[in-house]
Amino acid sequence: MTFDLAPLAPYIGDLAAGARLTALACALALAGGLALGIVAALMRTAALPPVRRAAEVYVDVFRNVPFIVQLFFLFYGLPEIGVRLSAFGTGVLALSLAGGAFTSDVIRSGILAIEPGVLEAAQVSGLSRLAIYHRIVLPIALRSSVRPLGSVFVNLVLTSSILSAITLNELTGSAKIVASDTFQPFEVYAVLLIIYAVMTWLVSLSSAALHRRLNRGQG
Amino acid sequence: MQYTSFTPHDLVLLLQGLGISVALFAATTAIGLAIGLAWAMLRYYRTPLLSPLAALLAELLKNSPVLVQLFLVFFGLPVLLETELTPVQAALITLSGNTAAFIYVIAVSAIESVGRDQLEAARVFGLSRWQILRRIVAPQAAAFALGPLTGLLVNQLQVTSLISVIGVVDLTKAGAILNLRTLKPFIVWTVIGLLYYLMARLIAKACARVETRLRAHSEWKGL
Amino acid sequence: MIHIEGVAKRFGGNTVLDGVDLRIAPGEVVSILGASGSGKSTLIRCINGLEKLDGGTISVDGHRVDDPKQLQLARRCCGTVFQLFNLYPHMTALQNITLAPIEVLRVPRRQAEDEARELLASVGLLERADAYPAQLSGGQRQRVGICRALAMKPRYLLLDEVTSALDPEMTAEVLSILAKLAANGTTMLFVTHEIEFARQISNRIVFLERGRLLADLPAAQFFAEDGGLAQPRIAQFLSKMSKS
DSSP: OOOOOGGGGGGGHHHHHHHHHHHHHHHHHHHHHHHHHHHHHHHSSSSHHHHHHHHHHHHHHHSSSHHHHHHHHHHGGGGGGGGOOHHHHHHHHHHHHHHHHHHHHHHHHHHSSOOOHHHHHHTTOOOHHHIIIIIIHHHHHHHHHHHHHHHHHHHHHHHHHHHHGGGSSHHHHHHHHHHHTTTHHHHHHHHHHHHHHHHHHHHHHHHHHHHHHHTTTOO | OOOOOHHHHHHHHHHHHHHHHHHHHHHHHHHHHHHHHHHHHHTTOTTTTTHHHHHHHHHHHHHHHHHHHHHIIIIIIHHHHHHHHHHHHHHHHHHHHHHHHHHHHHHHHHHHHHHHHHHHHHHHHHHHHHIIIIIIIHHHHHHHHHHHHHHHHHHHHHHHGGGGGTTOOHHHHHHHHHHHHOOOOHHHHHHHHHHHHHHHHHHHHHHHHHHHGGGGGSSSOOO | OOOEEEHHHHHEEEEEEEEEEEEEEEEEEEEEEETSSSSHHHHHHHHHTTTTTSSSEEETTTTEETTTHHHHHHHEEEEOOOTTOOTTTTTTHHHHHHHHHHHHHOOOOEEEHHHHHHHHHHTTOOGGGOGGGSSSSSSHHHHHHHHHHHTTOOOOOEEESTTTSSSSSHHHHHHHHHHHHHHHOOEEEEEEHHHHHHHHHEEEEEEEEEEEEEEEEEEEHHHHHHTTSSSSHHHHHHHHHHHH
C-alpha cells in the first residue's frame, strides 16, 4: 500500500484550471439561482393561488428529481428544440434551476419570518407594493437568509462535480484526466476530496462573515 | 446505426434499473443507519480517541461531492489495496459511508435536543447511561430526528443516480441506454424523472406516517 | 374631516364593531376608551385600511377607505403610531423616518434628512439618529415611531395604545410629547388606557363597549356625574381603571 503524491506535481496547473472553471460556474449559478429563488419565493408568498401553485410545482420538481437527470434532460433535450448551448452553458443553467428551487425555500422562510406589524407600518405610510418589496421585504428577508444561503451555495459547489458527466472539464473532470494519466487514482481523488472540503469550508466562513457584517447593530 | 423506437423490452430494462436503484437505496440506508448510529454512540459515551475522529470523518464526507467519493472508492481503492471491486460493491461502500455521516450528525443533534433536566433526573434515580439512552433519550430523539431524516432519505435517493456514472445499471443508466438508442431525450428523461419523483413522494409520505405515530404521545396538536 | 358611518366588522362569528358612527374634525383631540375587546383598536385599523369593513363607510377628507383606488390617498392624510412600534429593524432611526417621505412624497433626500433630524431633536433623540431599533429602549423606539408618523405631515394622527407596551417612566416620556403635539393643534385620535391623560388633553371622549358607541361627549362632560358617569357601564369601567 503506497501513497505517493509526487507524480501529481506537474498536473497542478490542470487542476487549478479546473478549479477556476468550477468557481466560475458556481458563481454564475449562484447569481442565477438567487434571482430565480427570489422570484419563486415572492410567488410562493403571493396572494393569488395560481401564482403560488406555479412556483410550488417548480420547487417540488427540482427538489425531487436527481440533478444528473435534470442535467441530461437539458444537455440532450435542448439541442432537439434548437437551443444550442455549450456544456458550460448547460451546466450553469441546470445548476441555476436547481439552485433556485433550494434558494426559494430559504428566502420564503425569511419573508414569512418578518413581523407582520412592520409590514403594516409600511402599508399605512402609503408605500406602494413595489416599494414595500424593494425596501422592506427583500432587505429584511435576505439579511436573515445569509447563513442558510451559504449552505445552499456549499451544496451548489458539491453538485457542480456532476457537470463532469457532460464532458465539462471543471475540477472533477480535470481530476479524472489526471487520474488516468498518472495511474494513481487514489491519490488524485483523495486530494480532490480535500480540495472540495476546503472550498466548502471557505464558503461557510465567508457566509458567516457576511452575516455578521450585514447584521451589525441589529442584535 | 439504426435508431429504433421503444420496444416492450425497454419496459423490462426500466424496471430492472428501478429495482437496482431501490435495492441499493434500501441497503445503503440500512447500513448507513447502523454505522451512523454507532458513530453517534461513540459521541454519547464520549469515547476518547474515536469520537473526535468520527466527527472529523463525518465532516469530510459531508463536505465533499458524492461523485468524487464514488471515484475514490471505485477507481482508487482497488489500486491502493490491489484488489478488484465491482461497481455495485463500490456503490454500496460509498453510499453507506455517505449516508452514515449524515445520520451521525442528525442523531447527535437529536440526542442533544432531549433536555438536560430529564437526564439529570434519571441519573439521580440511579438509571445507567444505557437505560437512560434506551428509555428516555431514544424515543424523544427519534421523534425529533424524523423531520431531518425525511429530507436526508429523499436526498440520498437522488444521490443513488450517481452510481450510473461508475457503470451500475440503475434507473439512470437505463435512461442513458434508452436515450442513446432511441434519441428521444424528452420522453426518456421525463419518464426517468417522473419515476424518481414518485419514489421521493412515497418516501416522504411513509416518513410522515411514522412521524405522526411517534408524536402521538405529545400534547401539541398544532396551531 | 374623518367620517365614520355605520361601520361594522366581524372576525369569524364574532361581531367586533356594530354600527359605529363618529366624526373627527381637524384640530380635535379625541380619545377612544373601552374595555379590551371592545373594538377600539379595530376601529383605528379600519380607518387606515389595515382591516376591511364588513359594513358602513369611512372617508378621510373625502377619500373613501373602502375603495382601493382612494385608499392610498386616504392613507396619506393619516399617520399611524403602533403599540408595538413596528420600526423597520434593518434601518436606522433616521432612515425609518425618511423612507416614506422620500419614496411616497418624493422629497429630496437632503431635505428629508434635515426635517427628520428636526423631528428627532424635538423628541430629544437627535444623537441617536444613526442607531438601529435594536439599540434603542422601548420609549426611544416609540418616540422614533412618532417622528416617523409626523414626517409625512399627516392631517390626522392615529395612535393605537402607544404606551401600553412601555413601563411607567417611558410612558411619561411619550405622553409628554403627545401632550405637546395636542397643544400645537395636531388632530389626534387616541386609543388608550391612560384615563388621566385622556382627561387632560382630549377635547372629546368616546366610549366603546362591545362594538357599540356608548358615549361621545366633550371631555369634561364625560367624567361628570350627570354626563358619562350616569351610564352604569361607564361608571363601572372608570372605577375599575382607577383602582388598578
